[in-house]
Amino acid sequence: MMVSIALFVGSVLFLALLVYCRMLYLKLKETKNANTELSSKNHELNARVHSSELSSIRYKLNPHLFKNALNSIQSHAYQTYYSMDKLSGVLDYILYESDQPLVSLQEEMDFAANFIEINRLKLSPLFDLRIRNTINLKDEKISSLKILPLITVDLIENAFKHTDFQKSESFISIHLEIVNNEFALEVSNRISESKPLKKERSGLGIKNLEERLQIAYPGAYELTLKNETPIFHARLKLKLNG
Incomplete structure (x- = not known):
């Protein structure tokens, strides 16, 4: 139980x-x-x-x-x-x-300024481009002075063509000076180590410039070209007629 x-x-x-x-x-x-x-x-x-x-x-x-x-x-x-x-x-x-034998100095200066600005567009904003104008004349006097057209293009174009844009220390310096009846253009640049592409009629710019100067300003101009590697200096100086 x-x-x-x-x-x-x-x-x-x-x-x-x-x-x-x-x-x-x-x-x-x-x-x-x-x-x-x-x-x-x-x-x-x-x-x-x-x-x-x-x-x-x-x-x-x-x-x-x-x-x-x-x-x-x-x-x-x-x-x-x-x-x-x-x-x-x-x-x-x-x-x-430019078809005229002579143009006003002001017109040539405006052309040079426009030509520089067009070339500036292909440069880096950091590139050392030095532009300086030293003018010791009144505007009306500049307009009255006459100069050979396209006299500035060759030296400026030569600097942009042969500058080494890859190096940080590269530069182009353009100094335009007008004092009394004398015009001077100084252009300096760091030369590129690589040769530019060979183009038809290339290398004739400076030669043609010298020929034009001899014809238009016999005994009244100075053209100095110095290759102090890696810097190239060019200076043009002329006496103008009002």
């Missing part, structure tokens, strides 16, 4: 343990499912927030990209307009003024 009672109590306790374990299992499963659902909702919410943030950033970013692109186009457009304006001045001078 005692054994039967013990077995019955044991069976009840075992069943109670099974029921408790079952309840505990169901509770843990429910908790896990709830956590999974909560995690899924968090991911969904984060995705929505992230998407909303990206959309907001995109709407803010696109106008900035457009504005930056517009500024870039505007910059290039201005540069193109600027260069075309300078080129137009150079072409007008070559086509309509």
